[in-house]
Amino acid sequence: RHKFWETQPVGQFKDVGDTSLPDGPIEPPTPLSEVKQEPYNLPSPYEWTTCDMDSEDTCAEVYNLLKNNYVEDDENMFRFNYSKEFLRWALRPPGYYKSWHIGVRAKASKKLVAFITGVPARIRVRDEVVKMAEINFLCVHKKLRSKRLAPVMIKEVTRRVHLENIWQAAYTAGVILPTPITTCQYWHRSLNPKKLIDVGFSRVGARMTMSRTIKLYKLPDSPATPGFRKMELRDVPAVTRLLRNYLSQFIVSPDFDENDVEHWLLPTEGVVDSYLVESPETHEITDFCSFYTLPSSILGNQNYSVLKAAYSYYNVSTKTPLLQLMNDSLIVAKQKGFDVFNALDVMHNESFLKELKFGPGDGQLHYYLYNYRIRNALRPSELGLVLL
Numbered sequence: 001r002h003k004f005w006e007t008q009p010v011g012q013f014k015d016v017g018d019t020s021l022p023d024g025p026i027e028p029p030t031p032l033s034e035v036k037q038e039p040y041n042l043p044s045p046y047e048w049t050t051c052d053m054d055s056e057d058t059c060a061e062v063y064n065l066l067k068n069n070y071v072e073d074d075e076n077m078f079r080f081n082y083s084k085e086f087l088r089w090a091l092r093p094p095g096y097y098k099s100w101h102i103g104v105r106a107k108a109s110k111k112l113v114a115f116i117t118g119v120p121a122r123i124r125v126r127d128e129v130v131k132m133a134e135i136n137f138l139c140v141h142k143k144l145r146s147k148r149l150a151p152v153m154i155k156e157v158t159r160r161v162h163l164e165n166i167w168q169a170a171y172t173a174g175v176i177l178p179t180p181i182t183t184c185q186y187w188h189r190s191l192n193p194k195k196l197i198d199v200g201f202s203r204v205g206a207r208m209t210m211s212r213t214i215k216l217y218k219l220p221d222s223p224a225t226p227g228f229r230k231m232e233l234r235d236v237p238a239v240t241r242l243l244r245n246y247l248s249q250f251i252v253s254p255d256f257d258e259n260d261v262e263h264w265l266l267p268t269e270g271v272v273d274s275y276l277v278e279s280p281e282t283h284e285i286t287d288f289c290s291f292y293t294l295p296s297s298i299l300g301n302q303n304y305s306v307l308k309a310a311y312s313y314y315n316v317s318t319k320t321p322l323l324q325l326m327n328d329s330l331i332v333a334k335q336k337g338f339d340v341f342n343a344l345d346v347m348h349n350e351s352f353l354k355e356l357k358f359g360p361g362d363g364q365l366h367y368y369l370y371n372y373r374i375r376n377a378l379r380p381s382e383l384g385l386v387l388l
């Protein structure tokens with residue numbers, strides 16, 4: 001059924017429940033000299049290109065490919081619209097490899113028609129920290145679909161990851177492939193219910209009116225927690241300690257050091273927002289919350305073209321109840337003009353979703369590891385990893 005995925009070192013559906021297979025790498029690394037030195041062959045009208053995300057022109061080409069061809073919802077009403085600044089942030093973390101930012105061009109026109117990326121990450125699985133690639137932004141132009149280009153792109157990124165002596169990867173997808181380590185659900189908290197209803201993102205509930213709906217989702221004008229403020233560069237060491245300690249309880253999570261925290265969590269305008277609670281008495285950093293900015297294009301609506309969405313990222317509560325911390329996060333997101341705040345049911349998110357008036361979305365997000373078996377699927381609450 002999966003002509004390509006059946007050939008890959010991933011957990012196979014036929015092995016689900018087989019307790020004789022050990023957790024950990026499926027295949028051992030091969031000597032680097034045995035890694036294929038030349039790129040895989042593309043159909044002859046196409047050629048490989050390495051995308052230099054430092055270049056304004058290349059970044060704009062990638063942005064436009066994704067804006068027009070990347071992920072849509074099941075009803076084709078919305079399409080992710082990652083900003084150029086976001087793409088630069090997502091693709092240039094500490095130690096990134098330019099060679100993992102892979103494009104395909106039409107030889108004749110030089111038009112960019114496909115893309116796939118990896119970035120390096122240390123991911124902890126139980127008590128082992130594994131160097132991995134996080135694979136994202138796999139996209140084939142709408143006119144080139146179903147021609148088996150995706151398997152070639154996946155094999156090529158795999159080859160380039162292997163050339164850096166890295167043998168595992170993590171990725172998410174909306175489709176079911178062999179085989180998810182966990183399956184998560186998105187939840188949505190309306191911040192601008194009128195717009196969400198007007199564009200068909202949500203509906204006026206049974207026995208509800210527009211004005212009652214607006215009242216239901218109303219939030220205070222400013223955060224309630226004393227000492228709640230934006231994260232700054234000087235907070236990196238304290239946030240790293242807080243986050244490392246928090247993430248250690250999950251079965252799978254990133255192993256963040258201070259450089260990673262500075263890159264992934266220090267606020268970047270229009271890309272990632274982070275707040276923390278500094279105790280007014282002790283000046284201790286006790287709590288942390290963050291979200292990233294990922295708008296969606298609204299397809300074929302007369303009045304609106306963009307849905308402004310915030311996505312819950314990493315949140316840590318030690319003193320402030322998580323519910324209160326996340327309510328403050330909703331308040332600042334509302335103040336910044338977001339229409340909706342999205343969160344997965346990962347980590348401890350279940351504990352606040354219903355109470356803070358998030359509603360379950362349709363469509364699921366499956367998490368996968370490449371060349372690393374986990375015999376028993378995790379519960380979403382056992383996962384401490386958010387991919388972009």
Ligand code: YNC
Pocket residue numbers: 001002003004005006069070071072133135136137138139140141144145146147148149150151154157158161162166167168169170171172173174175177370
């Ligand atoms: C997908 N999302 O099953 P089988 S998520 C992985 N991830 O193979 P074709 C996928 N595989 O089943 P199309 C996939 N979607 O026959 C499809 N596949 O074994 C598999 N959409 O290829 C599929 N972006 O080229 C099948 O299909 C084979 O032309 C079919 O292209 C697919 O970024 C795609 O949703 C997704 O642009 C490119 O539909 C296209 O349809 C598209 O005939 C809209 O492909 C955008 C979209 C996907 C977002 C993402 C994560 C990707 C992970 C890739 C796997 C990485 C593995 C680890 C590599 C490093 C290893 C090391 C070390």
Ligand code: MG
Pocket residue numbers: 140144145146147148149150
């Ligand atoms: Mg194709």
